[in-house]
Structure formats: C-alpha cells, structure tokens
Amino acid sequence: MTEEGLQEQKQSEKAEVLTYFNGTGFERWNRIYSNSDDVNKVQRNIRIGHQKTVDDVLSWIKEAGGISQQSFCDAGCGVGSLSLPLLSLGAASVAASDISDAMVAETKRRAELDGLDLTRMTFKTSDLESLNGLFHTVICLDVFIHYPQKAAEEMVRHLCNLTEKRLIVSFAPYTPFLALLKIIGQFFPGPSKTTRAYILREKGIVNAAFECGFRVKQRKLNQAPFYFSQLVEFEKIK
Numbered sequence: 065m066t067e068e069g070l071q072e073q074k075q076s077e078k079a080e081v082l083t084y085f086n087g088t089g090f091e092r093w094n095r096i097y098s099n100s101d102d103v104n105k106v107q108r109n110i111r112i113g114h115q116k117t118v119d120d121v122l123s124w125i126k127e128a129g130g131i132s133q134q135s136f137c138d139a140g141c142g143v144g145s146l147s148l149p150l151l152s153l154g155a156a157s158v159a160a161s162d163i164s165d166a167m168v169a170e171t172k173r174r175a176e177l178d179g180l181d182l183t184r185m186t187f188k189t190s191d192l193e194s195l196n197g198l199f200h201t202v203i204c205l206d207v208f209i210h211y212p213q214k215a216a217e218e219m220v221r222h223l224c225n226l227t228e229k230r231l232i233v234s235f236a237p238y239t240p241f242l243a244l245l246k247i248i249g250q251f252f253p254g255p256s257k258t259t260r261a262y263i264l265r266e267k268g269i270v271n272a273a274f275e276c277g278f279r280v281k282q283r284k285l286n287q288a289p290f291y292f293s294q295l296v297e298f299e300k301i302k
C-alpha cells in the first residue's frame with residue numbers, strides 16, 4: 065500500500081475507534097470494567113485478565129516507591145481503572161486522557177463518586193498522538209490493540225518523548241497461537257467485532273523504546289480465556 069493509502073486507512077480506523085468507544089464500545093467496556101453482573105462469560109474473563117494487568121502495574125509502582133513525588137500520564141485511560149487507584153495511592157498528579165469523550169466523562173464521574181482529590185487529577189479528551197507534556201511515568205494499557213505494528217512503534221517513540229523515567233505499556237502479543245486465532249476470527253466475524261484488532265511483535269516495541277534511550281526493566285504476560293496482554297515496563301537509561 066502507498067504511504068497515502070496507509071494514512072487514509074489509519075484515519076478511517078481511528079474514526080471507527082472513536083465512534084465505537086463513544087457508543088456501543090463505551091457501554092460494553094464500561095460494564096466490563098465494573099462490578100456489573102450484566103456481562104457474558106467472555107467479558108467476565110476479559111475483566112479478570114485486565115484486572116491482573118492493572119494490579120501488576122500498581123504493584124510495580126508501589127515496589128519502586130516515591131509515588132507521592134511522581135506525575136503520571138494514563139494515556140487511553142478508559143473508565144479510569146488505573147488512574148483512580150493511582151490517585152488513591154497518593155500520586156502527585158494523574159493526567160487521564162482518552163480519545164473518547166464518554167470514557168473521560170466516566171473516569172471523572174467515578175473519581176467524584178470515590179471522593180478523590182480532583183485537584184491532583186486532570187481529564188482530557190485526546191488521542192495518543194496529540195498528547196504533550198512531560199511526566200515521571202507514562203502508562204498506556206491495552207490501547208495498542210488499535211495500532212498496527214509500525215504505528216504502535218511510532219507511538220512508543222512518541223510516548224518515550226513524554227516520559228522522564230518510566231514507561232509502561234501493554235499490548236496483545238504476536239504468538240503463533242494468537243495469529244491463528246486471528247485468522248480463524250476473520251472467517252467467523254461475530255456481531256461484537258466492531259474494531260480491527262492488531263497483535264504486535266514485542267521485539268519491535270522494545271527496539272522502538274531502545275532507540276529513545278529506554279530499556280526493559282520487567283515484563284509479564286497476563287492471560288485469561290479471551291485476554292492476552294504483554295505488559296512491559298521500560299526505564300530511561302540516557
């Protein structure tokens with residue numbers, strides 16, 4: 065495909081993602097990322113897998129210490145599953161952003177409901193590409209599923225530029241098993257399959273961060289049926 069064609073595809077997929085996460089996708093993921101019983105078996109498993117990812121991030125951050133002096137950027141925050149506990153743990157500041165207005169509004173609603181100190185939190189409707197600023201720690205969980213390999217690597221480089229010390233990302237990893245599942249899925253598209261999903265090669269993600277002066281500190285694969293997420297923490301070395 066030509067560069068122009070690629071750009072067009074990128075824009076049209078982003079428009080689909082935006083529509084989805086402000087509509088049916090918001091309803092669906094808001095339920096998954098909650099205690100609601102109104103979820104099916106697949107969604108319940110995704111909830112369990114995702115919670116493992118969030119818990120790992122929080123435990124890495126707690127282990128490293130110094131949270132009350134650190135600023136956090138939660139890029140693609142969804143309904144605040146990570147932003148809210150980070151604030152509760154005493155983060156100096158949390159910048160929560162998402163491409164979807166509905167997601168950002170729900171994050172704010174949940175923060176208010178929990179009685180959190182909103183003076184330490186900002187809420188912004190923004191895609192990852194438009195984010196700017198400098199944060200001690202930048203975190204982007206389960207958002208790269210919407211980015212093909214090259215675009216995800218470009219995004220890692222962009223997020224590195226916003227990061228002073230620590231970058232944490234998670235993505236669906238390329239494995240022969242997942243690649244096969246994806247091929248099978250293409251032959252049997254279900255009604256809930258409304259955005260394209262990409263699985264990514266970890267090597268490309270690691271290399272992109274390395275080019276920006278970051279190295280892998282720790283990594284963990286979280287799995288539950290229908291949930292696969294490779295979590296990687298990078299630390300800045302230069």
Ligand SMILES: C[S@@+](CC[C@H](N)C(=O)[O-])C[C@H]1O[C@@H](n2cnc3c(N)ncnc32)[C@H](O)[C@@H]1O
Pocket residue numbers: 078081085093097139140141142143144145146161162163164167190191192193204205206207210
């Ligand atoms: C599966 S949810 C994960 C939410 C959150 N990171 C978490 O782990 O709880 C994916 C989120 O990514 C957001 N998203 C998708 N594409 C995005 C983009 N280009 N820029 C910012 N957010 C995006 C969606 O709106 C959605 O809230």
